[in-house]
Amino acid sequence: MKIIDLRSDTVTHPTDAMRKAMFEAEVGDDVFRDDPTVNRLEAMAAERMGKEAALFTASGTMSNLIAVLTHTQPGNEILLGSEAHIFWYEVGGAAAIGGVVMRTVPNDGNGQLAFADIEKAIRDKTNIHFPETTLLCLENTHNRCGGAVLTPEYTGRVTRLAHYHGLKVHLDGARIFNASVALGVPVIDLVKDVDSVGFCLSKGLSAPIGSLLCGNREFIERARKRRKMLGGGMRQAGVIAAAGIVALETMIDRLAEDHANARALADGLVRIPGISLAQAKVPTNIVMFDLSADFSAELFLTKLTAAGVKVSSRGNNSFRAVTNRMVDTADIEDALTRIELVCRELK
Numbered sequence: 001m002k003i004i005d006l007r008s009d010t011v012t013h014p015t016d017a018m019r020k021a022m023f024e025a026e027v028g029d030d031v032f033r034d035d036p037t038v039n040r041l042e043a044m045a046a047e048r049m050g051k052e053a054a055l056f057t058a059s060g061t062m063s064n065l066i067a068v069l070t071h072t073q074p075g076n077e078i079l080l081g082s083e084a085h086i087f088w089y090e091v092g093g094a095a096a097i098g099g100v101v102m103r104t105v106p107n108d109g110n111g112q113l114a115f116a117d118i119e120k121a122i123r124d125k126t127n128i129h130f131p132e133t134t135l136l137c138l139e140n141t142h143n144r145c146g147g148a149v150l151t152p153e154y155t156g157r158v159t160r161l162a163h164y165h166g167l168k169v170h171l172d173g174a175r176i177f178n179a180s181v182a183l184g185v186p187v188i189d190l191v192k193d194v195d196s197v198g199f200c201l202s203k204g205l206s207a208p209i210g211s212l213l214c215g216n217r218e219f220i221e222r223a224r225k226r227r228k229m230l231g232g233g234m235r236q237a238g239v240i241a242a243a244g245i246v247a248l249e250t251m252i253d254r255l256a257e258d259h260a261n262a263r264a265l266a267d268g269l270v271r272i273p274g275i276s277l278a279q280a281k282v283p284t285n286i287v288m289f290d291l292s293a294d295f296s297a298e299l300f301l302t303k304l305t306a307a308g309v310k311v312s313s314r315g316n317n318s319f320r321a322v323t324n325r326m327v328d329t330a331d332i333e334d335a336l337t338r339i340e341l342v343c344r345e346l347k
Protein backbone atom coordinates (compact mmCIF):
# COMPACT_ATOMS: atom_id res chain seq x y z
CA MET A 1 0.00 0.00 0.00
CA LYS A 2 1.38 3.39 -0.99
CA ILE A 3 1.57 5.92 1.84
CA ILE A 4 -0.16 9.08 0.61
CA ASP A 5 1.53 11.85 2.53
CA LEU A 6 -0.47 15.07 2.57
CA ARG A 7 0.94 16.53 5.81
CA SER A 8 2.83 19.20 3.89
CA ASP A 9 4.55 19.98 0.60
CA THR A 10 7.78 19.93 2.64
CA VAL A 11 7.72 16.12 2.34
CA THR A 12 8.78 16.30 -1.32
CA HIS A 13 12.07 14.56 -2.09
CA PRO A 14 14.72 16.04 -4.38
CA THR A 15 14.42 14.95 -8.01
CA ASP A 16 17.10 12.92 -9.82
CA ALA A 17 18.18 16.11 -11.63
CA MET A 18 18.64 17.80 -8.24
CA ARG A 19 20.70 14.92 -6.86
CA LYS A 20 22.91 15.00 -9.97
CA ALA A 21 23.37 18.77 -9.69
CA MET A 22 24.24 18.38 -5.99
CA PHE A 23 26.83 15.73 -6.81
CA GLU A 24 28.43 17.89 -9.46
CA ALA A 25 28.17 21.25 -7.66
CA GLU A 26 31.17 23.53 -7.72
CA VAL A 27 31.71 24.72 -4.15
CA GLY A 28 33.71 27.12 -1.97
CA ASP A 29 33.46 28.68 1.49
CA ASP A 30 30.27 30.72 1.38
CA VAL A 31 31.14 32.74 4.50
CA PHE A 32 34.01 34.13 2.38
CA ARG A 33 31.51 34.39 -0.52
CA ASP A 34 33.63 31.88 -2.41
CA ASP A 35 30.87 29.44 -3.30
CA PRO A 36 30.05 29.95 -6.98
CA THR A 37 26.88 27.86 -6.80
CA VAL A 38 25.46 29.81 -3.85
CA ASN A 39 26.42 33.05 -5.58
CA ARG A 40 24.59 31.90 -8.70
CA LEU A 41 21.47 30.89 -6.76
CA GLU A 42 21.41 34.23 -4.91
CA ALA A 43 21.78 36.15 -8.18
CA MET A 44 18.98 34.08 -9.75
CA ALA A 45 16.69 34.66 -6.77
CA ALA A 46 17.30 38.41 -6.76
CA GLU A 47 16.57 38.56 -10.48
CA ARG A 48 13.37 36.49 -10.17
CA MET A 49 12.12 38.76 -7.37
CA GLY A 50 13.23 41.97 -9.05
CA LYS A 51 15.33 42.88 -6.00
CA GLU A 52 18.96 44.00 -5.87
CA ALA A 53 20.25 41.12 -3.79
CA ALA A 54 19.41 37.82 -2.08
CA LEU A 55 20.69 35.73 0.81
CA PHE A 56 20.57 31.93 0.98
CA THR A 57 19.25 30.74 4.34
CA ALA A 58 18.65 27.36 5.94
CA SER A 59 14.87 27.69 6.17
CA GLY A 60 11.82 29.89 5.80
CA THR A 61 11.82 30.40 9.55
CA MET A 62 15.39 31.68 9.41
CA SER A 63 14.59 34.03 6.49
CA ASN A 64 11.66 35.52 8.39
CA LEU A 65 13.65 35.91 11.61
CA ILE A 66 16.57 37.56 9.80
CA ALA A 67 14.10 39.92 8.08
CA VAL A 68 12.60 40.92 11.43
CA LEU A 69 16.07 41.36 13.00
CA THR A 70 17.23 43.49 10.07
CA HIS A 71 14.16 45.73 9.80
CA THR A 72 13.70 46.39 13.53
CA GLN A 73 15.35 47.28 16.84
CA PRO A 74 14.62 45.47 20.12
CA GLY A 75 11.62 47.09 21.76
CA ASN A 76 9.87 47.87 18.47
CA GLU A 77 6.40 46.56 17.71
CA ILE A 78 5.65 44.66 14.50
CA LEU A 79 2.23 44.11 12.96
CA LEU A 80 1.19 40.77 11.55
CA GLY A 81 -1.95 38.87 10.67
CA SER A 82 -3.65 36.97 13.46
CA GLU A 83 -3.07 33.80 11.41
CA ALA A 84 0.49 34.61 10.34
CA HIS A 85 3.03 31.79 10.23
CA ILE A 86 5.59 34.05 11.96
CA PHE A 87 3.16 34.46 14.85
CA TRP A 88 1.94 30.85 15.07
CA TYR A 89 4.74 28.55 14.06
CA GLU A 90 8.13 30.19 14.43
CA VAL A 91 8.57 29.47 18.13
CA GLY A 92 8.19 33.14 19.03
CA GLY A 93 11.67 33.83 17.58
CA ALA A 94 10.84 37.43 16.67
CA ALA A 95 10.07 38.13 20.34
CA ALA A 96 12.66 35.85 21.95
CA ILE A 97 15.59 36.68 19.70
CA GLY A 98 14.54 39.96 18.06
CA GLY A 99 13.08 41.48 21.23
CA VAL A 100 10.08 42.85 19.34
CA VAL A 101 6.44 42.89 20.38
CA MET A 102 4.23 40.98 17.96
CA ARG A 103 0.88 42.71 17.58
CA THR A 104 -1.73 40.93 15.51
CA VAL A 105 -4.38 42.39 13.23
CA PRO A 106 -7.29 40.10 12.19
CA ASN A 107 -6.72 38.10 9.01
CA ASP A 108 -9.81 37.62 6.87
CA GLY A 109 -10.34 34.30 5.08
CA ASN A 110 -8.40 35.63 2.09
CA GLY A 111 -5.24 36.20 4.09
CA GLN A 112 -5.77 39.96 3.98
CA LEU A 113 -5.65 42.58 6.72
CA ALA A 114 -8.15 45.45 6.67
CA PHE A 115 -6.54 48.84 6.07
CA ALA A 116 -8.52 50.41 8.93
CA ASP A 117 -7.31 47.72 11.36
CA ILE A 118 -3.70 48.31 10.36
CA GLU A 119 -4.03 52.05 10.77
CA LYS A 120 -5.68 51.62 14.16
CA ALA A 121 -2.82 49.37 15.33
CA ILE A 122 0.03 51.72 14.35
CA ARG A 123 1.32 53.45 17.47
CA ASP A 124 1.54 57.17 17.95
CA LYS A 125 5.27 57.92 17.82
CA THR A 126 4.89 60.98 20.04
CA ASN A 127 3.48 59.02 22.99
CA ILE A 128 6.33 58.30 25.37
CA HIS A 129 4.65 55.12 26.65
CA PHE A 130 4.43 53.29 23.34
CA PRO A 131 6.81 51.00 21.52
CA GLU A 132 7.50 52.19 17.98
CA THR A 133 5.72 50.34 15.16
CA THR A 134 8.34 49.68 12.48
CA LEU A 135 7.34 46.64 10.43
CA LEU A 136 4.31 45.03 8.80
CA CYS A 137 4.51 41.36 7.79
CA LEU A 138 2.32 39.85 5.06
CA GLU A 139 2.07 36.22 3.88
CA ASN A 140 1.48 34.96 0.32
CA THR A 141 0.22 32.30 -0.14
CA HIS A 142 -1.34 32.26 3.29
CA ASN A 143 -0.85 28.97 5.10
CA ARG A 144 -3.50 29.16 7.84
CA CYS A 145 -5.93 30.87 5.48
CA GLY A 146 -6.02 27.76 3.29
CA GLY A 147 -3.39 28.75 0.73
CA ALA A 148 -5.10 32.09 0.03
CA VAL A 149 -3.44 34.35 -2.51
CA LEU A 150 -2.73 38.07 -2.17
CA THR A 151 -3.04 39.98 -5.45
CA PRO A 152 -0.46 42.52 -6.64
CA GLU A 153 -3.12 45.24 -6.20
CA TYR A 154 -3.76 44.39 -2.54
CA THR A 155 -0.05 44.02 -1.76
CA GLY A 156 0.68 47.35 -3.46
CA ARG A 157 -2.07 49.22 -1.60
CA VAL A 158 -1.28 47.80 1.82
CA THR A 159 2.44 48.45 1.34
CA ARG A 160 1.81 52.07 0.35
CA LEU A 161 -0.27 52.48 3.49
CA ALA A 162 2.51 51.01 5.65
CA HIS A 163 5.15 53.14 3.95
CA TYR A 164 3.02 56.25 4.44
CA HIS A 165 3.18 55.56 8.19
CA GLY A 166 6.95 54.91 8.10
CA LEU A 167 6.74 51.09 8.40
CA LYS A 168 8.79 48.64 6.34
CA VAL A 169 7.01 45.64 4.81
CA HIS A 170 8.28 42.07 4.84
CA LEU A 171 6.49 39.41 2.82
CA ASP A 172 6.64 35.80 3.97
CA GLY A 173 6.48 34.34 0.49
CA ALA A 174 7.32 30.77 1.48
CA ARG A 175 4.88 29.69 -1.29
CA ILE A 176 5.01 32.80 -3.47
CA PHE A 177 5.40 30.72 -6.64
CA ASN A 178 2.10 28.98 -5.85
CA ALA A 179 0.50 32.42 -5.78
CA SER A 180 2.14 33.36 -9.07
CA VAL A 181 0.94 30.16 -10.77
CA ALA A 182 -2.60 30.44 -9.31
CA LEU A 183 -3.03 34.05 -10.42
CA GLY A 184 -1.15 33.65 -13.68
CA VAL A 185 0.95 36.72 -12.92
CA PRO A 186 4.76 36.94 -12.82
CA VAL A 187 6.14 36.59 -9.32
CA ILE A 188 7.91 39.92 -9.69
CA ASP A 189 4.52 41.69 -9.75
CA LEU A 190 3.58 40.09 -6.43
CA VAL A 191 6.65 41.34 -4.59
CA LYS A 192 7.64 44.56 -6.34
CA ASP A 193 6.30 46.89 -3.65
CA VAL A 194 7.53 45.16 -0.49
CA ASP A 195 10.89 45.90 1.14
CA SER A 196 11.83 42.26 1.58
CA VAL A 197 10.52 38.86 0.59
CA GLY A 198 11.51 35.39 1.67
CA PHE A 199 10.63 32.32 -0.36
CA CYS A 200 11.22 28.60 0.14
CA LEU A 201 12.86 26.08 -2.17
CA SER A 202 12.00 23.15 0.06
CA LYS A 203 8.21 23.12 -0.22
CA GLY A 204 6.34 22.57 -3.49
CA LEU A 205 9.53 23.21 -5.46
CA SER A 206 10.94 19.96 -4.02
CA ALA A 207 14.48 21.05 -3.12
CA PRO A 208 15.73 19.37 0.06
CA ILE A 209 16.78 22.51 1.97
CA GLY A 210 16.78 26.26 1.77
CA SER A 211 15.12 29.62 1.40
CA LEU A 212 16.11 32.96 -0.06
CA LEU A 213 15.65 36.35 1.55
CA CYS A 214 15.58 39.14 -1.05
CA GLY A 215 15.73 42.92 -0.80
CA ASN A 216 17.94 45.87 -1.60
CA ARG A 217 21.73 45.55 -1.42
CA GLU A 218 22.13 47.44 1.83
CA PHE A 219 19.39 45.39 3.54
CA ILE A 220 20.89 42.09 2.39
CA GLU A 221 24.37 43.14 3.58
CA ARG A 222 22.99 43.75 7.06
CA ALA A 223 20.91 40.56 6.84
CA ARG A 224 24.07 38.58 6.01
CA LYS A 225 25.63 39.65 9.30
CA ARG A 226 22.51 38.58 11.20
CA ARG A 227 22.49 35.21 9.43
CA LYS A 228 26.06 34.72 10.71
CA MET A 229 24.96 35.69 14.22
CA LEU A 230 22.25 33.00 14.13
CA GLY A 231 24.79 30.39 13.08
CA GLY A 232 23.44 30.32 9.55
CA GLY A 233 26.74 31.05 7.78
CA MET A 234 27.15 27.78 5.94
CA ARG A 235 30.38 26.77 4.25
CA GLN A 236 30.29 24.59 1.08
CA ALA A 237 26.57 25.29 0.79
CA GLY A 238 26.76 24.98 -2.99
CA VAL A 239 25.90 21.32 -2.47
CA ILE A 240 22.39 22.32 -1.43
CA ALA A 241 22.17 25.51 -3.49
CA ALA A 242 22.61 23.37 -6.61
CA ALA A 243 19.29 21.67 -5.95
CA GLY A 244 17.72 25.09 -5.45
CA ILE A 245 18.87 26.20 -8.88
CA VAL A 246 17.21 23.14 -10.45
CA ALA A 247 14.07 23.91 -8.41
CA LEU A 248 13.87 27.46 -9.78
CA GLU A 249 14.64 26.35 -13.32
CA THR A 250 12.29 23.38 -13.58
CA MET A 251 9.75 23.03 -10.79
CA ILE A 252 7.56 26.12 -10.87
CA ASP A 253 5.11 25.41 -13.68
CA ARG A 254 4.20 21.99 -12.31
CA LEU A 255 2.71 23.60 -9.18
CA ALA A 256 -0.47 23.88 -11.28
CA GLU A 257 -0.81 20.08 -10.95
CA ASP A 258 -0.74 20.38 -7.15
CA HIS A 259 -3.45 23.04 -7.33
CA ALA A 260 -5.66 20.87 -9.56
CA ASN A 261 -5.15 17.94 -7.20
CA ALA A 262 -6.07 20.11 -4.21
CA ARG A 263 -9.33 21.12 -5.91
CA ALA A 264 -10.10 17.48 -6.74
CA LEU A 265 -9.41 16.54 -3.14
CA ALA A 266 -11.68 19.31 -1.85
CA ASP A 267 -14.46 18.32 -4.28
CA GLY A 268 -14.24 14.72 -3.09
CA LEU A 269 -14.05 15.60 0.60
CA VAL A 270 -17.28 17.59 0.62
CA ARG A 271 -19.11 14.53 -0.70
CA ILE A 272 -18.02 12.41 2.26
CA PRO A 273 -20.61 12.36 5.09
CA GLY A 274 -19.02 13.74 8.26
CA ILE A 275 -16.59 16.07 6.49
CA SER A 276 -16.93 19.72 5.53
CA LEU A 277 -14.48 22.16 4.00
CA ALA A 278 -13.04 24.76 6.36
CA GLN A 279 -12.40 27.29 3.60
CA ALA A 280 -14.62 28.92 0.97
CA LYS A 281 -12.29 28.15 -1.95
CA VAL A 282 -9.14 26.22 -2.67
CA PRO A 283 -6.92 28.56 -4.69
CA THR A 284 -3.62 26.68 -4.33
CA ASN A 285 -2.36 23.45 -2.76
CA ILE A 286 -3.72 23.67 0.79
CA VAL A 287 -7.02 22.07 1.80
CA MET A 288 -8.41 22.53 5.29
CA PHE A 289 -11.34 20.42 6.36
CA ASP A 290 -13.40 19.81 9.47
CA LEU A 291 -14.65 16.54 10.82
CA SER A 292 -18.15 16.36 12.24
CA ALA A 293 -18.11 17.00 15.98
CA ASP A 294 -19.67 13.53 16.59
CA PHE A 295 -16.41 11.89 15.49
CA SER A 296 -13.23 11.65 17.54
CA ALA A 297 -10.43 13.53 15.77
CA GLU A 298 -7.84 11.36 17.47
CA LEU A 299 -9.45 8.14 16.29
CA PHE A 300 -9.90 9.57 12.78
CA LEU A 301 -6.21 10.42 12.57
CA THR A 302 -5.11 7.04 13.95
CA LYS A 303 -7.35 5.11 11.56
CA LEU A 304 -6.43 7.28 8.60
CA THR A 305 -2.71 6.87 9.27
CA ALA A 306 -3.22 3.12 9.53
CA ALA A 307 -5.00 3.29 6.16
CA GLY A 308 -1.89 4.96 4.69
CA VAL A 309 -3.11 8.55 4.39
CA LYS A 310 -1.27 11.22 6.35
CA VAL A 311 -2.80 14.63 7.06
CA SER A 312 -2.03 17.22 9.77
CA SER A 313 -4.27 17.93 12.71
CA ARG A 314 -5.06 21.60 13.36
CA GLY A 315 -6.93 20.92 16.64
CA ASN A 316 -10.68 21.32 17.18
CA ASN A 317 -11.59 18.53 14.72
CA SER A 318 -9.89 20.44 11.92
CA PHE A 319 -7.28 19.00 9.53
CA ARG A 320 -4.96 20.15 6.76
CA ALA A 321 -3.95 18.32 3.59
CA VAL A 322 -1.32 19.77 1.28
CA THR A 323 -0.95 18.39 -2.21
CA ASN A 324 2.57 17.92 -3.50
CA ARG A 325 4.71 16.29 -6.19
CA MET A 326 4.87 12.94 -4.34
CA VAL A 327 1.08 12.51 -4.78
CA ASP A 328 -0.54 12.25 -8.21
CA THR A 329 -4.17 12.46 -9.33
CA ALA A 330 -4.73 8.70 -8.91
CA ASP A 331 -3.37 8.94 -5.36
CA ILE A 332 -5.90 11.66 -4.59
CA GLU A 333 -8.73 9.36 -5.74
CA ASP A 334 -7.22 6.61 -3.63
CA ALA A 335 -6.90 8.92 -0.59
CA LEU A 336 -10.57 9.92 -0.93
CA THR A 337 -11.66 6.28 -0.99
CA ARG A 338 -9.61 5.55 2.14
CA ILE A 339 -10.90 8.67 3.95
CA GLU A 340 -14.50 7.74 3.14
CA LEU A 341 -13.93 4.23 4.47
CA VAL A 342 -12.48 5.56 7.73
CA CYS A 343 -15.43 7.94 8.15
CA ARG A 344 -17.87 5.07 7.60
CA GLU A 345 -16.07 3.01 10.24
CA LEU A 346 -16.27 5.90 12.72
CA LYS A 347 -20.06 6.11 12.49
Ligand code: TLP
Residues within 6 Å of the ligand: 007, 008, 009, 010, 058, 059, 060, 061, 062, 085, 086, 089, 139, 141, 142, 143, 172, 174, 175, 200, 202, 211
Ligand atom coordinates in the same frame (compact mmCIF):
# COMPACT_ATOMS: atom_id res chain seq x y z
N1 TLP B 1 5.27 25.81 7.20
C1 TLP B 1 5.20 24.41 7.55
C2 TLP B 1 4.91 24.26 9.05
O1 TLP B 1 5.74 25.06 9.80
C3 TLP B 1 3.51 24.58 9.42
C4 TLP B 1 4.16 23.73 6.68
O2 TLP B 1 4.17 22.49 6.67
O3 TLP B 1 3.37 24.41 6.02
N2 TLP B 1 6.22 30.59 6.15
C5 TLP B 1 5.17 29.84 5.79
C6 TLP B 1 3.97 30.49 5.21
C7 TLP B 1 5.23 28.44 5.96
O4 TLP B 1 4.18 27.72 5.63
C8 TLP B 1 6.38 27.86 6.50
C9 TLP B 1 6.47 26.38 6.73
C10 TLP B 1 7.46 28.70 6.85
C11 TLP B 1 7.34 30.07 6.66
C12 TLP B 1 8.71 28.17 7.48
O5 TLP B 1 9.48 27.45 6.60
P1 TLP B 1 10.57 26.39 7.12
O6 TLP B 1 9.81 25.14 7.44
O7 TLP B 1 11.49 26.24 5.97
O8 TLP B 1 11.23 26.97 8.32
